[in-house]
Amino acid sequence: MVRPDPMTQPPKLINGDRTAAAVDRARSELRHGRAVLLRDGDRALLIGGLEALEETVCSAIKAQACGRFVLLLNWRRAEVLGATAKDGALVSLTLQAPDDSLANAQELAYGARAKELTLPALEIIDGDGLTDAAMVLARLAQLAPALMIAEVSGTTTADLEASLSTGDVLTVDAGDVLRADGQAPRIKRVSAARVPLVEGTETQFIAFRGPMPSDEQVAVVIGNPDMSKPVPMRVHSSCLTGDVFGSLRCDCGEQLEATIRKLTAMGGGIVLYLAQEGRGIGLTNKLRAYGLQDSGVDTYDANAHLGFEPDERRFDIAGAMLADLGVKSVRLLTNNPRKVDSLRAEGIDVVDRVPLTGGLTRFNAQYLRTKVEKGGHFGEAAYSRGLDEQGETNDDAKIAPFPVGKVGF
Ligand SMILES: Nc1nc2c(ncn2[C@@H]2O[C@H](COP(=O)(O)OP(=O)(O)OP(=O)(O)O)[C@@H](O)[C@H]2O)c(=O)[nH]1
Protein backbone atom coordinates (compact mmCIF):
# COMPACT_ATOMS: atom_id res chain seq x y z
CA MET A 1 0.00 0.00 0.00
CA VAL A 2 1.34 3.45 -0.90
CA ARG A 3 1.02 5.82 2.02
CA PRO A 4 0.13 9.46 1.22
CA ASP A 5 3.06 11.83 1.67
CA PRO A 6 2.18 13.87 4.82
CA MET A 7 4.12 16.84 3.40
CA THR A 8 2.00 17.14 0.27
CA GLN A 9 -1.19 15.48 1.54
CA PRO A 10 -1.67 16.15 5.25
CA PRO A 11 -4.01 13.59 6.78
CA LYS A 12 -7.55 14.82 7.38
CA LEU A 13 -7.97 15.00 11.13
CA ILE A 14 -11.37 13.69 12.14
CA ASN A 15 -12.17 14.79 15.66
CA GLY A 16 -15.06 13.96 18.00
CA ASP A 17 -18.10 16.01 18.98
CA ARG A 18 -16.87 19.59 19.26
CA THR A 19 -20.02 20.90 20.88
CA ALA A 20 -20.09 18.52 23.85
CA ALA A 21 -16.36 18.95 24.44
CA ALA A 22 -16.59 22.76 24.29
CA VAL A 23 -19.43 22.86 26.81
CA ASP A 24 -17.64 20.43 29.13
CA ARG A 25 -14.48 22.53 28.94
CA ALA A 26 -16.43 25.71 29.62
CA ARG A 27 -17.97 24.31 32.79
CA SER A 28 -14.56 23.12 33.89
CA GLU A 29 -13.11 26.61 33.29
CA LEU A 30 -15.79 28.10 35.54
CA ARG A 31 -14.99 25.59 38.28
CA HIS A 32 -11.34 26.60 37.97
CA GLY A 33 -12.40 30.16 38.71
CA ARG A 34 -11.58 31.27 35.16
CA ALA A 35 -13.62 33.52 32.90
CA VAL A 36 -15.39 32.16 29.80
CA LEU A 37 -16.50 34.16 26.79
CA LEU A 38 -20.00 33.24 25.61
CA ARG A 39 -20.69 34.21 22.04
CA ASP A 40 -23.88 34.69 20.10
CA GLY A 41 -23.19 36.10 16.64
CA ASP A 42 -21.57 39.49 17.10
CA ARG A 43 -22.59 39.76 20.74
CA ALA A 44 -20.67 38.27 23.63
CA LEU A 45 -20.72 38.02 27.39
CA LEU A 46 -17.70 37.49 29.56
CA ILE A 47 -18.71 35.43 32.59
CA GLY A 48 -17.17 34.06 35.77
CA GLY A 49 -18.79 31.72 38.32
CA LEU A 50 -18.93 33.88 41.42
CA GLU A 51 -18.18 31.22 44.00
CA ALA A 52 -14.97 29.99 42.34
CA LEU A 53 -13.69 33.31 41.03
CA GLU A 54 -10.12 34.43 41.73
CA GLU A 55 -9.62 38.09 42.71
CA THR A 56 -7.50 38.72 39.63
CA VAL A 57 -10.14 37.26 37.29
CA CYS A 58 -12.79 39.26 39.12
CA SER A 59 -10.82 42.46 38.45
CA ALA A 60 -10.39 41.54 34.78
CA ILE A 61 -14.13 41.02 34.29
CA LYS A 62 -14.84 44.27 36.13
CA ALA A 63 -12.41 46.12 33.86
CA GLN A 64 -14.19 44.66 30.83
CA ALA A 65 -17.47 46.03 32.26
CA CYS A 66 -16.01 49.58 32.34
CA GLY A 67 -15.25 49.26 36.06
CA ARG A 68 -18.74 48.10 37.02
CA PHE A 69 -19.20 45.02 39.20
CA VAL A 70 -22.27 43.38 37.66
CA LEU A 71 -23.88 40.20 39.00
CA LEU A 72 -26.32 37.91 37.25
CA LEU A 73 -28.67 36.00 39.56
CA ASN A 74 -32.01 34.29 39.13
CA TRP A 75 -35.49 35.05 40.46
CA ARG A 76 -35.20 32.57 43.34
CA ARG A 77 -32.25 34.39 44.84
CA ALA A 78 -33.87 37.73 44.01
CA GLU A 79 -36.78 36.76 46.26
CA VAL A 80 -34.40 36.04 49.12
CA LEU A 81 -33.02 39.54 48.59
CA GLY A 82 -36.52 40.96 48.91
CA ALA A 83 -37.39 41.54 45.25
CA THR A 84 -40.34 40.12 43.38
CA ALA A 85 -39.44 38.60 40.07
CA LYS A 86 -41.57 36.30 38.00
CA ASP A 87 -40.81 32.62 37.76
CA GLY A 88 -37.81 32.00 35.51
CA ALA A 89 -36.68 35.65 35.38
CA LEU A 90 -33.06 36.71 35.62
CA VAL A 91 -31.87 39.76 37.52
CA SER A 92 -28.77 41.85 37.36
CA LEU A 93 -27.26 43.82 40.21
CA THR A 94 -24.58 46.46 39.94
CA LEU A 95 -22.54 46.82 43.12
CA GLN A 96 -21.39 50.29 44.06
CA ALA A 97 -18.23 51.21 45.97
CA PRO A 98 -17.42 50.50 48.76
CA ASP A 99 -19.61 47.38 48.53
CA ASP A 100 -18.17 46.13 45.25
CA SER A 101 -15.86 43.50 46.70
CA LEU A 102 -15.87 39.84 45.68
CA ALA A 103 -16.65 38.77 49.26
CA ASN A 104 -19.65 41.09 49.40
CA ALA A 105 -20.91 39.83 46.03
CA GLN A 106 -20.59 36.21 47.17
CA GLU A 107 -22.55 36.90 50.34
CA LEU A 108 -25.30 38.55 48.28
CA ALA A 109 -25.36 35.71 45.79
CA TYR A 110 -25.56 32.68 48.08
CA GLY A 111 -24.62 33.69 51.62
CA ALA A 112 -26.85 33.27 54.65
CA ARG A 113 -26.49 36.89 55.84
CA ALA A 114 -27.27 38.68 52.59
CA LYS A 115 -30.09 40.72 54.11
CA GLU A 116 -27.69 42.31 56.59
CA LEU A 117 -25.81 43.89 53.67
CA THR A 118 -26.52 47.05 51.74
CA LEU A 119 -28.71 45.76 48.95
CA PRO A 120 -28.14 47.28 45.53
CA ALA A 121 -31.07 47.90 43.19
CA LEU A 122 -32.09 44.78 41.32
CA GLU A 123 -32.88 45.07 37.66
CA ILE A 124 -35.09 42.41 36.11
CA ILE A 125 -33.65 41.69 32.70
CA ASP A 126 -35.07 40.07 29.61
CA GLY A 127 -33.09 36.86 29.45
CA ASP A 128 -31.56 36.15 26.06
CA GLY A 129 -29.46 33.35 24.61
CA LEU A 130 -26.33 34.69 26.30
CA THR A 131 -27.67 35.08 29.83
CA ASP A 132 -29.65 31.82 29.60
CA ALA A 133 -26.55 29.95 28.45
CA ALA A 134 -24.53 31.58 31.24
CA MET A 135 -26.95 30.20 33.84
CA VAL A 136 -26.97 26.77 32.20
CA LEU A 137 -23.16 26.68 32.40
CA ALA A 138 -23.25 27.59 36.10
CA ARG A 139 -25.70 24.73 36.69
CA LEU A 140 -23.63 22.26 34.67
CA ALA A 141 -20.60 23.33 36.71
CA GLN A 142 -22.62 22.74 39.90
CA LEU A 143 -21.76 26.23 41.03
CA ALA A 144 -24.25 28.50 42.77
CA PRO A 145 -26.33 30.15 40.03
CA ALA A 146 -24.56 33.48 40.40
CA LEU A 147 -22.24 34.94 37.80
CA MET A 148 -20.14 38.02 37.38
CA ILE A 149 -20.70 39.37 33.87
CA ALA A 150 -19.41 41.91 31.39
CA GLU A 151 -21.13 42.62 28.11
CA VAL A 152 -18.86 42.84 25.13
CA SER A 153 -20.65 44.11 22.06
CA GLY A 154 -20.25 45.95 18.81
CA THR A 155 -17.17 44.07 17.72
CA THR A 156 -16.52 41.13 15.49
CA THR A 157 -15.55 37.92 17.21
CA ALA A 158 -11.91 38.32 16.17
CA ASP A 159 -11.68 41.88 17.51
CA LEU A 160 -13.37 40.84 20.65
CA GLU A 161 -11.03 37.97 21.33
CA ALA A 162 -8.06 40.22 20.63
CA SER A 163 -9.45 42.80 23.02
CA LEU A 164 -9.27 40.41 25.93
CA SER A 165 -5.96 41.36 27.41
CA THR A 166 -5.06 37.90 28.68
CA GLY A 167 -5.66 36.19 25.33
CA ASP A 168 -6.38 33.11 27.42
CA VAL A 169 -10.14 32.94 27.56
CA LEU A 170 -12.15 29.97 26.32
CA THR A 171 -14.84 31.02 23.87
CA VAL A 172 -18.00 28.95 23.64
CA ASP A 173 -21.10 29.40 21.53
CA ALA A 174 -24.25 30.15 23.58
CA GLY A 175 -26.34 28.09 21.16
CA ASP A 176 -24.02 25.10 21.68
CA VAL A 177 -24.51 25.36 25.44
CA LEU A 178 -28.30 25.47 25.16
CA ARG A 179 -28.37 22.64 22.61
CA ALA A 180 -26.04 20.42 24.65
CA ASP A 181 -28.19 20.96 27.73
CA GLY A 182 -31.48 20.31 25.94
CA GLN A 183 -30.57 17.15 24.09
CA ALA A 184 -31.29 13.61 25.24
CA PRO A 185 -28.47 12.41 27.50
CA ARG A 186 -25.69 10.52 25.81
CA ILE A 187 -24.63 7.67 28.03
CA LYS A 188 -21.87 5.25 27.09
CA ARG A 189 -21.10 1.97 28.81
CA VAL A 190 -17.36 1.96 29.52
CA SER A 191 -16.38 -0.85 31.88
CA ALA A 192 -17.69 -3.56 34.19
CA ALA A 193 -16.44 -5.82 36.96
CA ARG A 194 -17.69 -8.38 39.50
CA VAL A 195 -17.84 -6.84 42.97
CA PRO A 196 -18.89 -9.22 45.76
CA LEU A 197 -21.24 -7.57 48.27
CA VAL A 198 -21.93 -8.55 51.84
CA GLU A 199 -25.33 -10.04 50.88
CA GLY A 200 -23.40 -12.71 48.98
CA THR A 201 -25.28 -12.60 45.69
CA GLU A 202 -23.21 -12.34 42.50
CA THR A 203 -23.03 -8.61 41.70
CA GLN A 204 -21.68 -6.67 38.78
CA PHE A 205 -20.84 -2.94 38.70
CA ILE A 206 -21.18 -1.38 35.26
CA ALA A 207 -19.70 2.09 34.72
CA PHE A 208 -21.26 4.53 32.28
CA ARG A 209 -19.93 7.87 31.10
CA GLY A 210 -22.32 10.77 30.51
CA PRO A 211 -24.30 12.94 29.98
CA MET A 212 -21.13 15.07 30.02
CA PRO A 213 -17.93 13.19 29.21
CA SER A 214 -16.57 13.85 32.68
CA ASP A 215 -19.69 12.48 34.44
CA GLU A 216 -19.75 8.87 35.67
CA GLN A 217 -22.82 6.82 36.55
CA VAL A 218 -23.00 3.25 37.84
CA ALA A 219 -25.44 0.39 37.34
CA VAL A 220 -25.19 -2.28 40.03
CA VAL A 221 -26.67 -5.53 38.77
CA ILE A 222 -27.47 -7.86 41.67
CA GLY A 223 -27.87 -11.54 40.75
CA ASN A 224 -29.04 -12.42 37.30
CA PRO A 225 -32.39 -10.67 36.78
CA ASP A 226 -34.53 -11.70 33.81
CA MET A 227 -34.45 -8.53 31.68
CA SER A 228 -37.46 -9.73 29.64
CA LYS A 229 -39.71 -9.49 32.74
CA PRO A 230 -40.37 -6.48 35.03
CA VAL A 231 -37.00 -5.99 36.78
CA PRO A 232 -36.95 -4.96 40.46
CA MET A 233 -34.84 -1.86 40.59
CA ARG A 234 -33.98 1.41 42.30
CA VAL A 235 -32.79 4.75 40.97
CA HIS A 236 -30.63 6.12 43.80
CA SER A 237 -29.03 9.57 43.80
CA SER A 238 -25.64 9.76 45.43
CA CYS A 239 -25.47 10.99 49.00
CA LEU A 240 -21.94 10.98 50.37
CA THR A 241 -23.04 11.90 53.88
CA GLY A 242 -25.79 9.27 54.05
CA ASP A 243 -24.61 6.43 51.80
CA VAL A 244 -20.98 6.38 52.96
CA PHE A 245 -21.03 7.84 56.47
CA GLY A 246 -24.52 6.87 57.64
CA SER A 247 -25.64 10.47 58.28
CA LEU A 248 -28.80 10.72 60.36
CA ARG A 249 -29.90 13.87 58.52
CA CYS A 250 -31.46 11.79 55.74
CA ASP A 251 -32.51 8.19 55.11
CA CYS A 252 -30.35 7.53 52.04
CA GLY A 253 -27.84 5.09 53.58
CA GLU A 254 -30.53 2.89 55.09
CA GLN A 255 -32.55 2.99 51.88
CA LEU A 256 -29.54 1.82 49.92
CA GLU A 257 -28.85 -1.05 52.33
CA ALA A 258 -32.54 -2.00 52.35
CA THR A 259 -32.51 -1.92 48.54
CA ILE A 260 -29.67 -4.43 48.30
CA ARG A 261 -31.41 -6.72 50.81
CA LYS A 262 -34.74 -6.44 48.98
CA LEU A 263 -33.32 -6.95 45.51
CA THR A 264 -31.45 -10.02 46.73
CA ALA A 265 -34.65 -11.38 48.29
CA MET A 266 -36.58 -10.63 45.10
CA GLY A 267 -34.20 -12.84 43.09
CA GLY A 268 -31.99 -10.05 41.74
CA GLY A 269 -32.35 -6.56 40.38
CA ILE A 270 -30.61 -3.32 39.50
CA VAL A 271 -29.52 -0.20 41.36
CA LEU A 272 -28.80 2.79 39.16
CA TYR A 273 -26.48 4.91 41.28
CA LEU A 274 -26.63 8.39 39.78
CA ALA A 275 -24.05 11.12 40.31
CA GLN A 276 -26.64 13.64 41.50
CA GLU A 277 -25.41 14.50 44.97
CA GLY A 278 -27.71 16.78 46.94
CA ARG A 279 -30.63 16.40 44.52
CA GLY A 280 -28.33 17.61 41.78
CA ILE A 281 -26.78 20.69 43.47
CA GLY A 282 -23.55 18.95 44.48
CA LEU A 283 -21.99 18.29 47.86
CA THR A 284 -20.74 21.85 48.46
CA ASN A 285 -24.18 23.33 47.99
CA LYS A 286 -25.88 20.53 49.93
CA LEU A 287 -23.72 21.46 52.92
CA ARG A 288 -24.68 25.13 52.42
CA ALA A 289 -28.32 24.01 52.33
CA TYR A 290 -27.81 22.06 55.57
CA GLY A 291 -26.51 25.28 57.17
CA LEU A 292 -29.71 27.06 56.17
CA GLN A 293 -31.81 24.14 57.44
CA ASP A 294 -30.12 24.47 60.81
CA SER A 295 -31.60 27.96 61.00
CA GLY A 296 -35.11 26.67 60.33
CA VAL A 297 -35.47 26.70 56.53
CA ASP A 298 -36.89 23.44 55.08
CA THR A 299 -35.04 21.19 52.65
CA TYR A 300 -36.72 22.57 49.49
CA ASP A 301 -36.65 26.24 50.50
CA ALA A 302 -32.97 25.88 51.40
CA ASN A 303 -32.26 24.98 47.76
CA ALA A 304 -34.31 27.96 46.60
CA HIS A 305 -32.44 30.28 48.99
CA LEU A 306 -29.26 29.36 47.15
CA GLY A 307 -30.94 30.02 43.81
CA PHE A 308 -31.53 26.36 42.89
CA GLU A 309 -34.68 24.47 41.96
CA PRO A 310 -36.03 22.41 44.88
CA ASP A 311 -34.88 19.36 42.92
CA GLU A 312 -32.35 19.79 40.12
CA ARG A 313 -32.16 16.12 39.15
CA ARG A 314 -32.90 14.69 35.73
CA PHE A 315 -33.97 11.07 35.48
CA ASP A 316 -33.68 10.72 31.70
CA ILE A 317 -30.16 9.49 32.51
CA ALA A 318 -31.76 6.46 34.19
CA GLY A 319 -33.91 5.89 31.09
CA ALA A 320 -30.81 5.87 28.87
CA MET A 321 -28.99 3.42 31.18
CA LEU A 322 -32.00 1.08 31.29
CA ALA A 323 -32.19 1.16 27.49
CA ASP A 324 -28.54 0.11 27.33
CA LEU A 325 -29.18 -2.72 29.79
CA GLY A 326 -32.14 -3.92 27.72
CA VAL A 327 -34.68 -3.22 30.48
CA LYS A 328 -38.16 -2.17 29.34
CA SER A 329 -40.27 -2.85 32.38
CA VAL A 330 -39.53 -2.38 36.10
CA ARG A 331 -40.77 -2.72 39.66
CA LEU A 332 -39.48 0.49 41.17
CA LEU A 333 -38.30 0.78 44.78
CA THR A 334 -39.08 4.37 45.74
CA ASN A 335 -41.36 6.74 47.62
CA ASN A 336 -40.81 9.48 45.05
CA PRO A 337 -43.61 9.93 42.51
CA ARG A 338 -41.35 12.00 40.26
CA LYS A 339 -39.12 9.00 39.67
CA VAL A 340 -42.15 6.95 38.60
CA ASP A 341 -43.37 9.68 36.24
CA SER A 342 -39.92 10.34 34.80
CA LEU A 343 -39.21 6.69 33.99
CA ARG A 344 -42.63 6.41 32.35
CA ALA A 345 -41.86 9.51 30.30
CA GLU A 346 -38.74 7.68 29.14
CA GLY A 347 -40.89 4.83 27.85
CA ILE A 348 -40.16 2.46 30.75
CA ASP A 349 -43.17 0.49 31.93
CA VAL A 350 -43.29 0.94 35.72
CA VAL A 351 -45.60 -1.95 36.61
CA ASP A 352 -45.28 -1.62 40.36
CA ARG A 353 -43.92 0.71 43.01
CA VAL A 354 -42.35 -0.87 46.07
CA PRO A 355 -42.20 1.46 49.13
CA LEU A 356 -38.75 1.81 50.61
CA THR A 357 -38.24 2.21 54.32
CA GLY A 358 -35.50 4.36 55.77
CA GLY A 359 -34.89 4.98 59.44
CA LEU A 360 -36.76 7.78 61.20
CA THR A 361 -34.61 9.80 63.60
CA ARG A 362 -35.03 13.12 65.32
CA PHE A 363 -32.44 14.49 62.88
CA ASN A 364 -34.25 13.47 59.69
CA ALA A 365 -37.90 13.67 60.82
CA GLN A 366 -38.45 17.19 59.55
CA TYR A 367 -36.68 16.37 56.26
CA LEU A 368 -38.82 13.29 55.65
CA ARG A 369 -42.02 15.03 56.69
CA THR A 370 -41.29 17.90 54.28
CA LYS A 371 -40.74 15.41 51.44
CA VAL A 372 -44.20 13.95 52.11
CA GLU A 373 -46.01 17.23 52.71
CA LYS A 374 -44.33 19.46 50.15
CA GLY A 375 -42.59 17.13 47.72
CA GLY A 376 -45.56 14.78 47.26
CA HIS A 377 -43.56 11.72 48.37
CA PHE A 378 -45.54 8.64 49.30
CA GLY A 379 -45.46 8.65 53.08
CA GLU A 380 -46.48 5.20 54.17
CA ALA A 381 -42.97 3.75 54.34
CA ALA A 382 -41.63 6.56 56.49
CA TYR A 383 -44.73 6.44 58.70
CA SER A 384 -44.28 2.76 59.43
CA ARG A 385 -40.89 3.52 61.00
CA GLY A 386 -41.87 5.37 64.15
CA LEU A 387 -40.43 2.34 65.97
CA ASP A 388 -36.93 1.00 66.16
CA GLU A 389 -35.81 -2.43 64.91
CA GLN A 390 -37.20 -4.18 68.03
CA GLY A 391 -40.55 -2.49 67.63
CA GLU A 392 -39.93 -0.29 70.68
CA THR A 393 -40.79 3.37 70.63
CA ASN A 394 -37.36 4.94 70.97
CA ASP A 395 -36.28 8.42 71.88
CA ASP A 396 -36.08 9.36 68.24
CA ALA A 397 -39.66 8.29 67.70
CA LYS A 398 -41.05 10.81 70.20
CA ILE A 399 -41.61 13.11 67.30
CA ALA A 400 -45.04 13.62 65.82
CA PRO A 401 -45.96 10.78 63.47
CA PHE A 402 -46.09 11.31 59.74
CA PRO A 403 -49.33 11.96 58.01
CA VAL A 404 -50.09 8.89 55.93
CA GLY A 405 -49.42 10.18 52.43
CA LYS A 406 -50.82 8.87 49.20
CA VAL A 407 -50.58 5.10 49.14
CA GLY A 408 -49.87 3.30 45.87
CA PHE A 409 -50.13 5.18 42.62
N1 LIG B 1 -30.32 19.61 48.44
C1 LIG B 1 -30.47 18.66 49.36
N2 LIG B 1 -30.25 17.38 49.01
C2 LIG B 1 -30.43 16.45 49.95
C3 LIG B 1 -30.80 16.75 51.28
N3 LIG B 1 -30.86 15.57 51.97
C4 LIG B 1 -30.55 14.60 51.09
N4 LIG B 1 -30.30 15.11 49.87
C5 LIG B 1 -30.01 14.45 48.60
O1 LIG B 1 -31.26 13.95 48.15
C6 LIG B 1 -31.05 12.85 47.28
C7 LIG B 1 -31.95 11.70 47.74
O2 LIG B 1 -32.01 10.82 46.69
P1 LIG B 1 -32.82 9.45 46.64
O3 LIG B 1 -32.69 8.73 47.93
O4 LIG B 1 -32.38 8.77 45.38
O5 LIG B 1 -34.27 9.85 46.30
P2 LIG B 1 -35.55 10.50 46.87
O6 LIG B 1 -35.91 11.60 45.94
O7 LIG B 1 -35.43 10.83 48.32
O8 LIG B 1 -36.66 9.36 46.67
P3 LIG B 1 -36.74 7.86 47.21
O9 LIG B 1 -36.60 7.03 45.98
O10 LIG B 1 -38.08 7.75 47.81
O11 LIG B 1 -35.64 7.67 48.19
C8 LIG B 1 -29.57 12.55 47.33
O12 LIG B 1 -28.94 13.11 46.19
C9 LIG B 1 -29.10 13.28 48.60
O13 LIG B 1 -27.75 13.68 48.51
C10 LIG B 1 -31.02 18.11 51.61
O14 LIG B 1 -31.38 18.47 52.71
N5 LIG B 1 -30.83 19.02 50.61
Ligand SMILES: [Zn+2]
Ligand atom coordinates in the same frame (compact mmCIF):
# COMPACT_ATOMS: atom_id res chain seq x y z
ZN1 LIG C 1 -28.90 11.47 52.01
